[in-house]
Amino acid sequence: MTKREFDHGHDDCNSASNTTFETVLEERMSRREAMKLGAGLVGTLLLGPFAAEAAEDLPSRVASAALLGFGVVAKHTGDILTVPQGYTAKILYALGDPIAEGIGAYANDGSDTSESFLFRSGDHHDGMSYMGLSAEGTHRDAGNASRGLLCVNHENITQMFLHTAQEVRSLSVTNRPPSQIDKEVNAHGVSIIEIRDTGSGFVRNTVSGFNRRITPTTPMRLCGPASGSSMMATRYSPEGKATRGTLNNCSNGSTPWGTYLTCEENWAGCFKKSAPGFTPQELSAHKRYGITSEHGKYGWAECTRRDDLYERWHVAKTAGSGREDYRNIANTFGWVVEIDPYDPGCTPRKRTAMGRFAHEGAVGGIVTPGKPIVYYMGDDSKGEYIYKYVSARGWDPSDAQGGLEAGDRYLDEGKLYAAVFNADGTGEWRELSLSDEAVAGYTPYRFADEADVSIHSRLAADAAGATKMDRPEWTGVHPLTAEVYVTLTNNADRGKAGKYGLDPANPRYYEDASGKKGNLNGHIIRIREEGSEASATAFEWDVYLFGAPSDSGSVNVSGLGTENDFSGPDGLFFSQASKGLMWIQTDDSAYTRTSNCMMLAALPGAYGDGESLRVTSRAVPYSGGDENLLTHVGKKASAENLKRFLVGPRGCEITGITETPDGRTLFVNIQHPGENTAEGGILDPSTYESHWPAGDGFSRPRSATVVITKDDGGIIGT
Ligand code: FEO
Ligand code: CA
Ligand code: CA
Numbered sequence: 001m002t003k004r005e006f007d008h009g010h011d012d013c014n015s016a017s018n019t020t021f022e023t024v025l026e027e028r029m030s031r032r033e034a035m036k037l038g039a040g041l042v043g044t045l046l047l048g049p050f051a052a053e054a055a056e057d058l059p060s061r062v063a064s065a066a067l068l069g070f071g072v073v074a075k076h077t078g079d080i081l082t083v084p085q086g087y088t089a090k091i092l093y094a095l096g097d098p099i100a101e102g103i104g105a106y107a108n109d110g111s112d113t114s115e116s117f118l119f120r121s122g123d124h125h126d127g128m129s130y131m132g133l134s135a136e137g138t139h140r141d142a143g144n145a146s147r148g149l150l151c152v153n154h155e156n157i158t159q160m161f162l163h164t165a166q167e168v169r170s171l172s173v174t175n176r177p178p179s180q181i182d183k184e185v186n187a188h189g190v191s192i193i194e195i196r197d198t199g200s201g202f203v204r205n206t207v208s209g210f211n212r213r214i215t216p217t218t219p220m221r222l223c224g225p226a227s228g229s230s231m232m233a234t235r236y237s238p239e240g241k242a243t244r245g246t247l248n249n250c251s252n253g254s255t256p257w258g259t260y261l262t263c264e265e266n267w268a269g270c271f272k273k274s275a276p277g278f279t280p281q282e283l284s285a286h287k288r289y290g291i292t293s294e295h296g297k298y299g300w301a302e303c304t305r306r307d308d309l310y311e312r313w314h315v316a317k318t319a320g321s322g323r324e325d326y327r328n329i330a331n332t333f334g335w336v337v338e339i340d341p342y343d344p345g346c347t348p349r350k351r352t353a354m355g356r357f358a359h360e361g362a363v364g365g366i367v368t369p370g371k372p373i374v375y376y377m378g379d380d381s382k383g384e385y386i387y388k389y390v391s392a393r394g395w396d397p398s399d400a401q402g403g404l405e406a407g408d409r410y411l412d413e414g415k416l417y418a419a420v421f422n423a424d425g426t427g428e429w430r431e432l433s434l435s436d437e438a439v440a441g442y443t444p445y446r447f448a449d450e451a452d453v454s455i456h457s458r459l460a461a462d463a464a465g466a467t468k469m470d471r472p473e474w475t476g477v478h479p480l481t482a483e484v485y486v487t488l489t490n491n492a493d494r495g496k497a498g499k500y501g502l503d504p505a506n507p508r509y510y511e512d513a514s515g516k517k518g519n520l521n522g523h524i525i526r527i528r529e530e531g532s533e534a535s536a537t538a539f540e541w542d543v544y545l546f547g548a549p550s551d552s553g554s555v556n557v558s559g560l561g562t563e564n565d566f567s568g569p570d571g572l573f574f575s576q577a578s579k580g581l582m583w584i585q586t587d588d589s590a591y592t593r594t595s596n597c598m599m600l601a602a603l604p605g606a607y608g609d610g611e612s613l614r615v616t617s618r619a620v621p622y623s624g625g626d627e628n629l630l631t632h633v634g635k636k637a638s639a640e641n642l643k644r645f646l647v648g649p650r651g652c653e654i655t656g657i658t659e660t661p662d663g664r665t666l667f668v669n670i671q672h673p674g675e676n677t678a679e680g681g682i683l684d685p686s687t688y689e690s691h692w693p694a695g696d697g698f699s700r701p702r703s704a705t706v707v708i709t710k711d712d713g714g715i716i717g718t
Contacts, residue, residue: 012381012382012383012493012499013287013288013289013290013381013458014288014381014382014383014384014458014462014468016444016459016462016468018462018464018465018466018467018468066718067578067580067581067601067603067717067718068601068603068639068640068641068642068643068717069717069718070084070085070086070087070601070643070645070717070718071084071085071086072084072563072564072639072643072644073598073644073645073646073647074644074647075562075565075594075595075596075598075644075647076595076596076647077592077593077594077595077596077650078596078649078650079649079650079673079690079691079692079695080649080692080695081646081647081648081649081670081692081693081706082646082647083645083646083708084645086710086711086712087708087709087710087711087716088708088709088710088711089646089668089706089707089708090201090706090707091693091704091705091706091707092150092195092202092203092204092667092704092705092706092707093121093125093150093152093191093193093204093704093705094106094121094693094702094703094704094705095108095120095121095122095123095125095161095187095702095703095704096108096112096117096120096121096702097120097121097204098116098119098120098206099119099120099121099191099193099204099206099211099212099213100119100206100207100211101206101207103116103119103120104116106120106702108161108699108700108702109164109700110161110162110163110164110165110167110168111164112183113179113183114179114180114182114183114186115182115186117182117183117186117187117213117215118186118213118215119213120213121152121154121191122152122154122157122186122187122188122189122190122191122213122215123154123156123157123158123161123162123187123188123672123703124154124155124156124157124158124671124672124703125152125153125154125155125655125656125669125670125671125703125704125705126152126153126154126155126249126250126251126252126655126656126669126671127153127249127250127251127252127253127262127263127361127655127656128150128151128152128153128252128656128657128658128667128669128705129150129151129252129253129254129260129658130148130149130150130658130659130660130661130667131148131149131150131151131254131258131260131341131342132144132145132147132148132661133147133148133149133194133210133342134147135147137194137205137208139342140258140342140401142258142661143661144661145197145660145661145662145664145665146196146197146660147194147195147196147197148194148195148196148660149192149193149194149195149210149341149342150191150192150193150194150195150658150667150705151190151191151192151252151260151262151339151341152190152191152192152193152656152669152705153189153190153249153250153251153252153262153263153656154187154188154189154190154191154249155188155248155249155250155265155266155655155671156188156248156266156672157184157187157188158672158674158675158701158703159171159184159298160677160679160682161674161682161700161701161702162183162184162187163180163183165682165683167180168679168682169682169683171679172299173295173296173297173298173299173302174295174299174302175302175304176298176299176300176302176303176304177303177304178303178304178305178307178310181298181299181300181303181310184298184300185215185216185217185245185300186213186215186216186217188215188216188247188248188249189213189214189215189216189218189245189246189247189249190213190214190246190249190260190262190339191211191212191213191214192210192211192212192213192214192260192339192341192344193205193208193210193211194208194210194211197660197665201707201709202665202707209344210341210342210344211344212341212344214246214262214339214348215245215246216244216245216246216247217244217245217309218244218245218246218348219242219244219347220242220243220244220245220246220332220337220347220348220349220350221241221242221347221348221349221350222237222240222241222242222243222332222349222350222352223349223350223351223352223408223411223412224350224351224352224353224354224411224412224413224454225352225353225412225450225451225453225454226240226331226352226356226451226454226455227240227241227352228240228241228451229449229451229452229455230322231322231328231331231448231451231452231455232328232331232332232451232455233321233322233323233328234312234322234323234325234326234328234329234332235308235312235319235323235324235325235326236308236312238323238324240328243329243332243333243350244312246262246264246333246337246348246350247264247267247270247333248264248265248266248267248270249262249263249264249265249337250263250264250265250266250359250360250361250380251263251265251360251361251362251473251474251571251655251656252361252362252656253336253361253362253363253364253375254364255338255364255373255406255407255410255411256364256367256373256395256399256400257399257400257401257402257403257406257407257410258340258342258400258401258402258403259338259339259340259341259403259404259406259407260338260339260340260341261336261337261338261339261351261362262336262337262339263336263337263359263360263361263362263377264333264334264335264336264337264358264359265358265359265360265380266358266380267330267333267334267358268289268290268291268293268330268334268358269290269293269296269297270296270297270298270300270313271291271293271296271301271313271314271315271329271330272293272294272295272296272299272300272301272302272313272314272315272316273286273291273292273293273294273314273315273316274314274315274316274317276316276317277316277317277327278317278327281445281446284444284445285445285456285459286315286330288445288456288458288459288462289330289334289357289458290381291315291330296313296314300313301313301314311326312326312329313326313329314326314329315327315329315330331356331455332350334356334357334358334359335350335351335352335354335355335356335359336350336351336354336359336362336375336377336411337349337350337351338350338351338404338407338411340403340404342403343403343404346403346404349404349407349408351407351411351412352412352451352454352455353389353411353412353413353414353416353454354375354377354387354389354411354414354416355377355387355389355416355432355454355457356454356455356456356457356458357379357384357385357387357457357458358379358380358381358384359377359378359379360377360378360379360380360472360473360474360475361377361378361473361474361475362375362376362377362389362475363375363376363377363474363475363476363477364376364477365477365482365484365534366477366479366482366534367395368395369394369395369396369397370394370395370396371394371395371533371534371535372390372391372392372393372394372395372414372534372535373390373391373393373395373410373411373414374388374389374390374391374534374535375388375389376388376475376477376484376486377389377475378472378473378474378475378486378487379458379472380471380472380473380489381471382470382471382491382492382493382499382500383468383469383491383493383499383500384458384468384469384471384472385418385419385458385461385466385467385468385469385472386418386419386466386467386469386472386475386486386525387416387417387418387419387457387461388416388417388418388419388429389411389414389415389416389417390414390415390417390534390535391410391411391413391414392413392414392415393409393410393413393414395410415431415433416431416432416433416454416457417429417430417431417432417537418430418432418457418460418461418464418466419466419467419527419539420464420465420466420467421467421469421503421504421505421525421541423503423504425504425540425541425542425612425632426538426539426540426541427527427538427539427540427541428537428538428539429536429537429538429539430461430464430465430466430537431464431537432453432457432460432461432464433450433453433460434447434449434450434453436463436464438463438464438465439453439460439463439464442459442460442462442463444459444462444463445459445462445463447459447460467503467505467506468500468506469486469488469491469505469506469525470488470489470490470491470494470500470506470519470522470523471488471489471490471491471522472486472487472488473486473487473488473489473569473570473571473572473587474486474487474570474571474572474573475487475572476572476573476574476582477574478574478580478582478604478606479574479576479579479580480579480580481528481606481607482529482532482534483526483527483528483529483606483607484526484527484528484529485524485525485526485527485544485572485582485604486524486525486526486527486572487522487524487569487570487571487572487584488506488519488522488523488524488525488569489522489568489569489570489587490518490519490520490521490522490567490568490588490590491506491518491519492516492517492518492519492520493518494506494508494509494518494519495508495509495517495518495519496509496517496518502629503629504629504630504631504632505525505541505543505631506519506523507543507615507629507631508523508546508555508557508615510555512552512590516590520567520590521546521547521548521549521552521555521566521567521568521588521590521591522546522547522567522568522569523543523544523545523546523547523569524543524544524545524546524569524572524584525541525542525543525544526541526542526543526544526604526607526634527539527540527541527607528540528541528606528607528608540607540608541607541632542607542608542610542631542632542633542634543557543631543632543633543634544604544605544634545558545569545584545602545604545634545637545642546558546615546633547560547565547566547567547568547569547586548560548565548567549565549567549591549594550562550565554616557613557615557633558633558634558636558637559636559637559638560637560642561637561638561639563639563643563644564600564637564639564642564643564644565591566584566586566588566591566598566600566644567586567588567590567591568586568587568588568589568590568591568597569584569585569586570585570586570587570653570654570655571583571584571585571586571587571599571654571655571656571657572584572585573585573657573658575659575663575716575717576659576661577659577660577661577662577663577664577715578663578715578716578717578718580603580604581601581602581603581717582601582602582603582604583599583600583601583602583645583657584599584600584601584602585597585598585599585653585654585655585656585657585668586598586599586653586654587653587654587655587671588653595647596647596648596649596650596651596652597647597648597652597653597654598644598645598646598647598648598654599644599645599646599648599654599657599668600642600643600644600645601642601643601645601717602641602642602643603640603641603642604634604641605634605635605641607634609634609635610632610633610634610635610636611632611633612630612631612632612633613630613631613633614628614629614630614631615628615629615630615631615633616628645717646668646708648670648673649670649673649674649690649692649693649701650673650674650676650689650690650692651672651673651674651675651676651677651689651690651701652670652671652672652673652674652675652690652692652703653671653672654668654669654670654671655669655671656668656669656671656705657669659716662715663715663716663717664709664710664713664714664715664716665707665708665709665716666707666708666709666716667705667706667707667708668705668706668708669703669704669705669706670692670693670703670704670705670706671703672701672703673689673690673692673693673701673702673703674688674689674690674691674692674700674701675689676689677689677690677701685697685698685699685700688700688701689701
């Protein structure tokens, strides 16, 4: 059997004709003046809306060189996890670990049952949040650094490592036994586990009443503008107000009212699609979302047993109306989902006001009483958009313990915007609503109502003329400057004829020694909202940092050295304990001959701390266009502002990060070690790409959460 290409599902579905700035005018040079004004921005901001809070404890918060006081971790391609000297990393929660009494240790040979996965860790750990629990373990205490709930996303699966070797040999996308499908389904979703610091580090409480698995079968409520729409009706919920499950939970977020947000990313490929009976407009919407698979990537709709549980994976008109079949099932995925981890019996709520796309994550802006709640969100596919949600209601601190009912107040009514990056370094947020003429009058897709606009955010953003980006992944908001950072991981089609033209916000394309082309190493864009108001509709931007091998000549725009060169930025996280400290995690395939994926610590400065310059490419461009594109670049990297902190084992990506409120414990996820193992090699453990974390030369690799502490008990990153 040949190796099945590991499918992260980053389909290329954006053929909308909105502008990508093929040509750039010299007028942008005037922006240098603005950049000069941006110097010393933190001081400037003290006069802004955050003045009171920031001035009060600025001395203790300003990031200093001491924050990067650790020794550089060298790049490597070994099957080990490395952290700086003086730090320790321990496994806390690995694929298959039990979370309830009576569930045995994980056999890790494919024999663990599908039912047991309702009480075991799922696969492919991704975004996560530490949420403090009271000392006695009864209720929320956000500030408790020694007892908490860890909410962990399980984004995907490495299918071959979940089944027995015999089963793997006969894997197919048709005629699938129900037990195999059930196991794969149950290994997705979210874990909520209680953890406690015993004095010698965090351990799991395997019998906690808070422990819970949420899977693609867990009942969910549909909330917000799309709830009750006929486009959400299914046989399961003819009223269109509920669905089962959450899927491909990638990155995450949290709320000021103590709930967890999990974001549905590459769900489209899980569905089987049959076209007969759909209108041309419906088919165009399916195409725009990548709902085009003949069997679904795992064949979950192709079960040997006829059952509603499997039929629901089939997007097809099989009955007289959407109330009787699953033609609309895919419309109930692609959302931000809110969960109250402190209420183990709660029904999670899908927040449709925040839009439907390949949601990477949802990171909140700075919360200010009386001001709207704001979330920044990426849509991770080639040429997709950056979004912002702004609640209709201003924040009322009396809602701080409000749970999902508070969520109803802030996340069900608001405005959704998509970002436009202008060549001159300015930008704007365009509202996705029928109140916008471009959306209301869009002819390629006629929106029926606001529910339709929510369900088809990508099409609304096409209509609004949003800028096609190089795969927006995580977002982060700098707690001192309120500036927004978005990782753009890579785009193999940037610069490719007929695909995505260059623009100043996505300015690079080049070819590496192996013949790969496009924006291979990714970059991180930075947004400064107008007047520092998170609800602003205008902003300025620059590119904070470009990924590159240190020896890649002009491709290495940010001047990376061996101590900090990286490729494929994905995870991005601002410490709340050490304000100003940012973590960057990589999910890379362009630099992995030199190093496995990694995590770096950064002190990112502020918008405008660099210069406007021309970005040239090392190798021959493979389509026409401006190969000396002028853009706006942040301050160059140095060992003082960017340093490698961790390198993972073979075949993994580093993704998912959270910390205790005191900054002394960091939780990091190692996802899909060994993912490049050939399926046919399952019978021969010596061919596994990785055996991490066992490291025994025999075991199957496992995704896992690791806990990182400093041996002297100090703050992480110092
Ligand atoms: Fe799930 Fe875009 O990473
Ligand atoms: Ca990611
Ligand atoms: Ca990624």
